[in-house]
Amino acid sequence: xxxxxxxxxxxxxxxxxxxxxxxxxxxxxxxxxxxxxxxxxxxxxxxxxxxxxxxxxxxxxxxxxxxxxxxxxxxxxxxxxxxxxxxxxxxxxxxxxxxxxxxxxxxxxxxxxxxxxxxxxxxxxxxxxxxxxxxxxxxxxxxxxxxxxxxxxxxxxxxxxxxxxxxxxxxxxxxxxxxxxxxxxxxxxxxxxxxxxxxxxxxxxxxxx
Amino acid sequence: xxxxxxxxxxxxxxxxxxxxxxxxxxxxxxxxxxxxxxxxxxxxxxxxxxxxxxxxxxxxxxxxxxxxxxxxxxxxxxxxxxxxxxxxxxxxxxxxxxxxxxxxxxxxxxxxxxxxxxxxxxxxxxxxxxxxxxx
Numbered sequence: 001x002x003x004x005x006x007x008x009x010x011x012x013x014x015x016x017x018x019x020x021x022x023x024x025x026x027x028x029x030x031x032x033x034x035x036x037x038x039x040x041x042x043x044x045x046x047x048x049x050x051x052x053x054x055x056x057x058x059x060x061x062x063x064x065x066x067x068x069x070x071x072x073x074x075x076x077x078x079x080x081x082x083x084x085x086x087x088x089x090x091x092x093x094x095x096x097x098x099x100x101x102x103x104x105x106x107x108x109x110x111x112x113x114x115x116x117x118x119x120x121x122x123x124x125x126x127x128x129x130x131x132x133x134x135x136x137x138x139x140x141x142x143x144x145x146x147x148x149x150x151x152x153x154x155x156x157x158x159x160x161x162x163x164x165x166x167x168x169x170x171x172x173x174x175x176x177x178x179x180x181x182x183x184x185x186x187x188x189x190x191x192x193x194x195x196x197x198x199x200x201x202x203x204x205x206x207x208x209x
Numbered sequence: 210x211x212x213x214x215x216x217x218x219x220x221x222x223x224x225x226x227x228x229x230x231x232x233x234x235x236x237x238x239x240x241x242x243x244x245x246x247x248x249x250x251x252x253x254x255x256x257x258x259x260x261x262x263x264x265x266x267x268x269x270x271x272x273x274x275x276x277x278x279x280x281x282x283x284x285x286x287x288x289x290x291x292x293x294x295x296x297x298x299x300x301x302x303x304x305x306x307x308x309x310x311x312x313x314x315x316x317x318x319x320x321x322x323x324x325x326x327x328x329x330x331x332x333x334x335x336x337x338x339x340x341x342x343x344x
Contacts, residue, residue, distance in 0.1 A: 037336030
């Protein structure tokens, strides 16, 4: 449900989505170096296949999104990763669609940037488990924000979507929990094993020096 | 502890259905089928004998009504059926497949996933070649 299909939203909303996505893509890719591309590709691959992991909840079926984890690992480059992953999903899985690509990238990419910002605040917490705590927080809130954004857009479409919108928020709570656990676990593991994989780690090493 | 959590998570992900993407599809099943016997000028063939065959056996027989129609209710699991209409020396055959179906994709899901990952691998590879040439 986080991916809106072709033919659901009016053209004005689709156009607004493309404009917002173009602006955010520009700021996301500004100053990108060739050295960063393999890492962005790797996380994008994870985003791309995350939607294949789906499970039935109540009357519908939900799938993983992994935008929070992408934000933690890629920082502001996460928006570009989300855009590429959603393009490939639309082309190869007919999941979402090309006309809604702008809106869908905004719905999933903006929370990824939010996750990055949340994760950046981890330095305020003085415990050895701060990566786990803030990683989990970022991973869970990213999914929740995506679901809320989609619900608000569908609500703006008309009264008949209200029940569906509330339903969407309800059934996605398990996804929020799973992704919080995954993102928290991944952040906690990476800070010990490979801290340079986490976004903003370069700033931290420069602080140390 | 962490290993245990990872194992539980892995088992959970295995239990999930990963056979298909999260896309809405539609399926269909034929519960009742109405066939019409008519002549090439459009006149309905009234009272024509209809024989329904499946797997070489006759499963139903009947006669068309005043509009030339005959209604057939297939058993569940009926695959290919052949309708044969006969009336005063005229004969026509119509073969249909009634198997329960859903929208099918030309390329299977693992191949499509592999294709998408192939693109990303290509991008990563090109960037790595560029970096190594530069350095």
